[in-house]
Amino acid sequence: MADSVTFFFSLNVKFSHLFLPCFARNETPSLNIIQMSLQACLDECMEALDLFLNNHFSESLDKLRPRAKESMYHALIYATVLEMQAMMTFQHDDIVHAGKTMKSAQEVCQRPSPQLHAEVCYAECLLHRAALTFLQDENMVSFIKGGIKVRNSYLIYKELHAFVQSDTTFRGPNHKHLEGGVSFGIGAFNLTLSLFPARILKLLEFAGFSGDKEFGISQLFTGATSHTLRSMLCALLLLCFYTFLSFILGTGEGEVEEAEQLLKPFRLRYPRAVALFEDGCKAQQAWKQFHHMCYWELMWCFTFKRHWKMAYFYADLLSQESRWSKAMYVYMKAAYLSMLPDTESRPFGDNEVDLFRQVPTYKQKIAGKSPPTEKFAIRKARRYKASNPIRLPVPVLEMMYMWNGFSMISKQPELTEGMMETLLEAERTLQAAPENEYSVDDTCVILLLKGLCLKNQGQMQAAEDCFRQIYSSEKKLKFDHYLVPNALLEMSLLYIDTGRKEQAIKLLQKAKNNYKEYSMESRTQFRVHAALTKLKADTNVRAFVSR
Incomplete structure (x- = not known):
């Protein structure tokens, strides 16, 4: 018990800046009053959260707002709801307002209150404010400020976790x-x-x-x-x-x-x-931004089924209503139209070439950087700048790979079969066309996606051959340099599935260390890291991985 008291004292010293106003005024509210007040606050905040999660957004905010200037929990939850709204609308004014409200909530946490609860609320406010800082500003000073907030939040959480674990006798209601x-x-x-x-x-x-x-x-x-x-x-x-x-x-x-x-x-x-995305759009109309998440999922559902026009419809809705990534949404609209036969009419009079040319104009920055998917879309759309552009072979399926869609359909044979039909048709079209500067790259894109389909179908050797052909074409690639490290990654995952773990590790290390500055590099590196982590969990290969 002495150790826990010492720890509690050190905690007070480290974070005493939170409570100096209380000590300066010689305020010592009784524990019973604080506890009763805290219980009432938590009960009311739970009710407000229930309202929010049942789609009663306005009622939830109305319940929280009156006490948001005096109760740390009301302030935190109220600011969190506004932050969620800001992140969905992606409007600058909403982000600024949410940031100010969260700062106000942090100040409420510094007033006299149950100390440990104030600490955890304060840490949560810091984390939220950091996220809003990254979204709001793009300069280096903001990054540093946001990073400091994240680190301070992390340290407070670590201290609190250590204290909660060390003193099991401290158990209030x-x-x-x-x-x-x-x-x-x-x-x-x-x-x-x-x-x-x-x-x-x-x-x-x-x-x-x-x-x-x-x-x-x-x-x-x-x-x-x-x-x-x-x-x-x-x-x-x-x-x-x-x-x-x-x-x-x-x-x-x-x-x-x-x-x-x-x-x-x-x-x-x-x-x-509700479970279904369509019903999710009908469940509430107050926050239309929730619909956008449903639109995004529906777009991919129709993509997996190769219903290009329906997928286009949801990409179009996103491009009109969502501010998150217009470059991505317009690129997907163009990509879906490019999958249709030339003889088939285009919805709303849209034209894929015009749409591809518009993609770079919607470039934006989040947390100071352009999102990798937007960079990828802009690079792929460049070839449509020419007066007679050479069309992308399967842009929808290529972007589907970036979101790991082929793994998602791996247990649905009919969906994989449909994708393979599309790829074989694209392959025939490419082989029949005159050779051009994009021919090798386009061939390798199709090979990568074919390899994934073959793997889903259990044709492991044929899949491996596809990945190997990409690796052997490394020096011939002119634009899509991401294909080689990703082919090595996919071949390593195939090796893991077939029990060749040491070979898989060698390929993963090669993909990790030998390739830099390619499209979607961070996402590929994350996946390589995940595969190596999975292998480390196997005691038989742990030593080999750590070499």
Whole structure:
């Protein structure tokens, strides 16, 4: 117990700046009054969160707003809702307003209050403010300020987690909410950091960060399965990892069963959170930006089915309504139209050549940099600048690969078969056309995608041959240099599936170390890192990986 008291004292000293106003005024509110007030605040915030998650957005904000200047939890949740709205609208004024509201919430956390709860709310505010800083400004000073906020948040979460673990005797009636907040912060940091490639992680470790994937997942799962204020945040982050990040930045396996298990209690608590994307658009009209996530998923669903016009329809909706990535949406519109036969009419009188030429005009910056997918789209669209452009062979399927779509359809044979038909047709068209400066690159694009389809169909040798042909064409490629490291990555994943793990490691190391400055490099590096991490978990090859 003495150790925990010492630790608590050191915690007070480290973060005493939060509570100096209280001590300066000699205010010592009784614990009972604070506790009762805290209980009432948490109950009301839980009610507001339930309203929000049942699509009653205005009612949720109305419940939080009156006490947002006096209660740290009201202030935090109110600012968080505004931040979510700002990130969806992507309007500068909304982002600025959310940032100011979150700063105000941080100031509320510095007033006299239950100290540990104030610490965890303060850390959460810092994290949110950092995210908004990255979105709002593009200059280096903003990056530094945002980075400092992230690091301070991380350090507070680490201290709080150590204290909660060290003193199991400290258990007030609202302790579960405190633990839920710590679980969210520690889990989010550990899981996120564990996804970074080794070279980035080394820099972060130098700055004091560290990430453990399994520990992060366990913390988030603990937070998600306890009925606390942060349980939904924990669940959403886990669901994002299981159904999105593990596909896009991982080896494409996903954790669908875990996601479904995690959703069960929340679907009972929030029955209006419907499962189908179409119903999701009908469930509420207050925040139209939620529809955009549904449009995005529907676009890919129709892509997988090769319903190009329906996919185009949702890309068109996104290009008109969403501010997130107009360059990407316009590129996808053009790509879908290019998949249609020349004789087939184009919707709304659109023309793919004109659309491809518009793509660079929508270039933007997020957190100071152009999104990699936008850079990729702009590079691919360049060939349409010419008066007689040479068409891209399968731009939709190529972008589908960038989002790891071939892994997503791996257990749907009919979808893979359809993709293979499209690729074989594109291959025949390419072979019949006169040779040009793009011929080798276009051939290798088709080979990469064919290899993925063959792998899905269990034709491992044929798939390997496709990947090897790309590697042997390395010196002939003029534009799509991303193809070689990705072919090595896909061949290594094939080797892992067929038990050739040492060969897989050699290819992964080659993809990791021998290629730089190519399109979507960071995403490829994330996937390489995920594959190596997966191999490290195998005790038989752990020593070999670490060489």
